[in-house]
Amino acid sequence: MANTLRKLSAGQFRLMTNAYPVFLMGGIRIEHVADDWSSITVRHKVSGWNKNHAGVAFGGILSMMTDPFFGLMALWQLGDGHRVWNTTATTDFVRPGRGLVRVTMLMPPEDMAKIRGNLEVDGVSRTNHSADLVSADGELVARTSQELYVRKHSR
Numbered sequence: 001m002a003n004t005l006r007k008l009s010a011g012q013f014r015l016m017t018n019a020y021p022v023f024l025m026g027g028i029r030i031e032h033v034a035d036d037w038s039s040i041t042v043r044h045k046v047s048g049w050n051k052n053h054a055g056v057a058f059g060g061i062l063s064m065m066t067d068p069f070f071g072l073m074a075l076w077q078l079g080d081g082h083r084v085w086n087t088t089a090t091t092d093f094v095r096p097g098r099g100l101v102r103v104t105m106l107m108p109p110e111d112m113a114k115i116r117g118n119l120e121v122d123g124v125s126r127t128n129h130s131a132d133l134v135s136a137d138g139e140l141v142a143r144t145s146q147e148l149y150v151r152k153h154s155r
Contacts, residue, residue, distance in 0.1 A: 010035050026050050026061050037076040040069045041104040046097060057097030062133055063089070065103055066144045070129040073107035074115060074148055081153050088147040100136040115150055125150040
């Protein structure tokens with residue numbers, strides 16, 4: 001399946017992922033995927049369908065907004081022959097998520113250079129990536145951090 005997904009354009013991936021039932025029902029939408037896979041912006045609209053008993057975003061939904069995306073950005077930029085997965089993920093909740101919550105995750109060339117360098121030297125790479133989830137008025141809602149483990153795939 002991963003090879004099939006990597007054949008999609010950034011726009012096709014965005015449309016397909018937005019139709020994924022878990023994201024769809026959770027109110028999570030990918031707004032933008034950079035053509036070079038260096039950034040992804042995701043939003044969550046808190047509504048009657050997806051708020052908790054206190055009327056705010058579930059913590060799991062806020063965590064889910066970033067869960068797969070750092071790894072996917074690295075995988076698309078590395079290309080075939082690599083395995084990428086999260087080994088740890090943490091979300092620090094700062095304030096309740098109300099209304100619209102947005103996050104932009106970045107995987108810039110310097111991060112990819114570090115991953116590629118680690119692969120050349122050690123055969124594996126462990127890097128940390130973080131992003132801030134913010135409300136519509138720019139207030140910090142949560143901060144997420146993930147460790148990516150990357151290795152070359154032996155077939």
